[in-house]
Amino acid sequence: MRIPSIFFAAMVLIPASAAAAPAVELSTGLDYREGEYGTGERIETWEIPASVRVQSGRVIVSATLPYLRVDAPGNVVGGGSGILGLPIIVDPTEPPGRVRREGVGDLELGAAYIVPSEAVGLTLSGQVKVPTASAAKGLGTGEFDYAVGAELSKTFGRVTPFVGVGYTMPGDPGSFELQDSLSARAGAAVQMGKRVRGHVAYGYAQSVSPLVPDEQQVSAGLNAGVSQSLSLGVYGSAGLSEGSPDVGAGVRLGTSF
Numbered sequence: 330m331r332i333p334s335i336f337f338a339a340m341v342l343i344p345a346s347a348a349a350a351p352a353v354e355l356s357t358g359l360d361y362r363e364g365e366y367g368t369g370e371r372i373e374t375w376e377i378p379a380s381v382r383v384q385s386g387r388v389i390v391s392a393t394l395p396y397l398r399v400d401a402p403g404n405v406v407g408g409g410s411g412i413l414g415l416p417i418i419v420d421p422t423e424p425p426g427r428v429r430r431e432g433v434g435d436l437e438l439g440a441a442y443i444v445p446s447e448a449v450g451l452t453l454s455g456q457v458k459v460p461t462a463s464a465a466k467g468l469g470t471g472e473f474d475y476a477v478g479a480e481l482s483k484t485f486g487r488v489t490p491f492v493g494v495g496y497t498m499p500g501d502p503g504s505f506e507l508q509d510s511l512s513a514r515a516g517a518a519v520q521m522g523k524r525v526r527g528h529v530a531y532g533y534a535q536s537v538s539p540l541v542p543d544e545q546q547v548s549a550g551l552n553a554g555v556s557q558s559l560s561l562g563v564y565g566s567a568g569l570s571e572g573s574p575d576v577g578a579g580v581r582l583g584t585s586f
Contacts, residue, residue: 352385352586354382354383356379356380356582357380358377358579358582361373361374361376363575364573364574366542367541368419370427372402372574375398378394379394390440391437391439397431397432397433398431400427401417401427401467402427403425403427405418406418406420406468407462419538422504431468432468433462434461435458435460436458437456439454439457440455441455450483452479454477455477455478458473459473476496476498477495478493489519489520490516494513495514496510499537505538509537514533515531516548523554524553524555525553526553528548531545532545532547536572542571543570544570544572544573545568546573548577549565550565559584561581562583563578563581564579565577565579
């Protein structure tokens, strides 16, 4: 699965019912993905996200603005979004010659509510993608996108299984077709030590582009508290379908106060 904005990635890494989130967290990192996504051409993306996450009681809000570098054919748009959406869209109106471009990506705004429940952990979430990326460079579609989702979890000792669903509604760029996307994920988080958590997960997402196959991935990661206020997370992923990146990896560094 795409590890999207750091807010939603953290929800997978540490399910809401198991997390003792700080009031405010600032984070950044580096993401890398490489594969053909069913296009027959190599597509390589680098992303440096800058994120802020604020929790007040049961309400969580977040904002993430990434810096992107995409090495791919010119008809590939790096503007996918959503809780579990494909990061690659094919624009048939653009020439296919290989182009390397970089710049500020789309701003992602998220909000979530942890539903009161003693039996299970239930988190309802929503996300808006604000088109701050350059559509002319192929770093975004130039449109607003919207997504909603829900995640259910239950803790058994050190292990917290979780399942989640999401629905992404991309904006209409006009020059090419996009479609709504239904997604699902399942996995487990494991408390491996006082400050160390691990997770494994499987994710599936319908493609937002009719020209790109659906996505299936497996991922695993670790999140460690380096100190009372500093955390470090790493993850890796592998694609299980033609529409997925072959490999993905990333690192996150966060500070809380």
